[in-house]
Amino acid sequence: MGRCSWVPEPAQSNDIKAMLDLWRSIPGLGLGWGDEEDRLQVFLARNPSTCQVLKDGARVIGTILGGYDGRRGYVYHLAVHPDYRRRGCGTALVKKVTEEFTKLGVKKIHLFVFGTNEAAIKFYQCTGWLLRGDIKVFTRDTDETEKGCGC
Numbered sequence: 001m002g003r004c005s006w007v008p009e010p011a012q013s014n015d016i017k018a019m020l021d022l023w024r025s026i027p028g029l030g031l032g033w034g035d036e037e038d039r040l041q042v043f044l045a046r047n048p049s050t051c052q053v054l055k056d057g058a059r060v061i062g063t064i065l066g067g068y069d070g071r072r073g074y075v076y077h078l079a080v081h082p083d084y085r086r087r088g089c090g091t092a093l094v095k096k097v098t099e100e101f102t103k104l105g106v107k108k109i110h111l112f113v114f115g116t117n118e119a120a121i122k123f124y125q126c127t128g129w130l131l132r133g134d135i136k137v138f139t140r141d142t143d144e145t146e147k148g149c150g151c
Contacts, residue, residue, distance in 0.1 A: 006055065006092070008097075010048055010052060010053075011044055013044060016037050016040050016041065017037070018060035022061075022062075022081060023079055035077075050101060064093040065077045066097040068101065073104075074109070075094070080093070094127060112137065
């Protein structure tokens with residue numbers, strides 16, 4: 001793997017369409033309600049230093065979104081265009097967001113990967129991330145009706 005020739009820079013509102021196009025082109029990267037343009041505008045505004053892009057000229061070739069909730073950092077949508085992989089671009093993006101989280105005082109960073117995304121799992125394990133087996137993730141939409149379970 002080589003050294004990335006491109007330098008991460010803060011993602012801007014005018015990058016969102018290109019970011020979405022990149023994400024849609026990458027198998028295994030799931031998009032949801034929070035990945036609509038207006039929601040991404042809010043996310044970038046709340047996390048200006050931890051949302052980064054790589055550009056080759058005007059073309060977005062890599063992304064990482066970092067969110068900070070006051071306790072933990074969370075990484076979303078690390079993506080590198082297939083033509084730019086194996087050059088250290090993903091590593092450069094993770095390094096940059098980690099540096100930005102450190103400046104904010106973040107001590108622990110979490111991320112989510114689909115269990116079927118073997119390439120992402122391998123990348124994170126090779127770059128020193130710990131795959132936890134001691135927790136499960138639960139998800140709930142806010143518009144769901146409360147269900148009683150008799151507990």
